[in-house]
Amino acid sequence: MNGAAELERAYRRWLRCYPKTFRREHEAEILDVLLAGARPGQRRPELTERLDLVASALRMHLRPRVPRSDRAVFRAVGLLYLGAVVQLATATTVVATLGDVKSNVVTRYPGLTEVEWQAVVAGQLVPKALAAGIAVGFWLWTAWALGHGRRWARIAFAIFFGLTTVDLLEGLARGSAVYARADLALGTGLWLIELAVVCLIVGGRRPKVAAR
Amino acid sequence: MTKRAMQEATFLVLTALAAGSQHGYGILSDVVRISDGRVRLRPGTLYSALDRLRLDGLVSVDREEVVEGRLRRYYRLTPEGGRQLAAEAARLRSNAATAFARLGLAEGTTG
Numbered sequence: 200m201n202g203a204a205e206l207e208r209a210y211r212r213w214l215r216c217y218p219k220t221f222r223r224e225h226e227a228e229i230l231d232v233l234l235a236g237a238r239p240g241q242r243r244p245e246l247t248e249r250l251d252l253v254a255s256a257l258r259m260h261l262r263p264r265v266p267r268s269d270r271a272v273f274r275a276v277g278l279l280y281l282g283a284v285v286q287l288a289t290a291t292t293v294v295a296t297l298g299d300v301k302s303n304v305v306t307r308y309p310g311l312t313e314v315e316w317q318a319v320v321a322g323q324l325v326p327k328a329l330a331a332g333i334a335v336g337f338w339l340w341t342a343w344a345l346g347h348g349r350r351w352a353r354i355a356f357a358i359f360f361g362l363t364t365v366d367l368l369e370g371l372a373r374g375s376a377v378y379a380r381a382d383l384a385l386g387t388g389l390w391l392i393e394l395a396v397v398c399l400i401v402g403g404r405r406p407k408v409a410a411r
Numbered sequence: 412m413t414k415r416a417m418q419e420a421t422f423l424v425l426t427a428l429a430a431g432s433q434h435g436y437g438i439l440s441d442v443v444r445i446s447d448g449r450v451r452l453r454p455g456t457l458y459s460a461l462d463r464l465r466l467d468g469l470v471s472v473d474r475e476e477v478v479e480g481r482l483r484r485y486y487r488l489t490p491e492g493g494r495q496l497a498a499e500a501a502r503l504r505s506n507a508a509t510a511f512a513r514l515g516l517a518e519g520t521t522g
Contacts, residue, residue, distance in 0.1 A: 221462070225458055225462075227481060227482040228434070228435055228458075228481075228482050228483065228484050229435070229454050229455070229458050230481075231435070231436070231481045231482065231483060232435040232436045232439065232454045232457070232458075233454050235436045236436065236439065236454065247453065248453065248454075248455075251453035251454070251455040251456055252454075252455040253455075254455065254456075255453075255455030255456055255458065255459040256455070258459050259459060259462065262463075264466065265466070266466050266467045266468060267463075267466075267467050268467070
């Protein structure tokens with residue numbers, strides 16, 4: 200294989216990072232520009248070219264397909280990504296603050312045995328951490344769906360907000376949400392982000408998604 | 412609400428298209444010329460910016476050509492793109508004029 204063909208094949212491989220719809224429309228012209236800008240004799244994409252392609256592809260995957268003028272959806276998508284980060288921090292905190300939770304539980308129930316504590320961990324805290332992990336996926340998926348004009352993403356998120364509100368209130372009523380202060384702070388922060396997203400997507404106009 | 416300043420890459424891409432339609436490689440070369448070699452956009456960054464500008468209605472596809480078996484797509488500024496570029500240029504000129512005045516320099520000199 201000659202150098203030019205090898206380089207073209209390598210560029211095509213890196214262009215696979217882009218969303219399919221974008222590739223269908225723009226792969227040929229980006230490839231043309233990449234080849235036109237290549238050094239004579241270049242056989243492989245340079246590191247800076249690879250980084251640029253990957254970073255741009257990531258932006259294309261993450262950013263909303265609505266005009267910037269649709270501020271409500273734009274902000275909601277930004278908040279949803281923020282929510283995913285905070286949710287991940289929450290899941291990590293649940294695991295990292297197990298010691299605090301245990302000492303609070305032991306203070307409240309002095310006769311708690313190790314077996315009973317393990318049952319609390321397996322029955323309540325492990326499902327909570329797993330649910331938080333799944334929720335991270337949900338935040339990201341909703342951000343993508345909302346940014347791509349999927350109407351049901353609004354309904355799905357409103358239901359999610361309702362469920363987490365009930366869960367938070369239930370936890371506060373039972374006192375379990377205040378076993379570790381870090382958990383409570385993150386949980387409240389997350390709920391406020393959810394509230395802001397709901398306000399934006401309920402009050403905002405329907406997104407005008409680019410036809411592509 | 413205060414309008415956000417335009418990113419430099421966006422400003423340069425719109426400026427490159429202000430005089431007429433251009434294809435991707437033409438825009439990249441023109442951006443280097445406009446910025447006196449200071450800004451060299453990479454193809455990934457350029458197409459990401461063009462995609463955003465098309466979504467925002469500031470740029471549109473003018474025409475397509477096939478040159479030596481390869482697709483060449485030309486982009487042009489929309490009327491809204493022209494308006495936003497003019498507004499940004501006016502903002503930059505006003506800021507620059509203020510800076511020169513406070514430095515006690517004539518506009519366009521660097522001391």
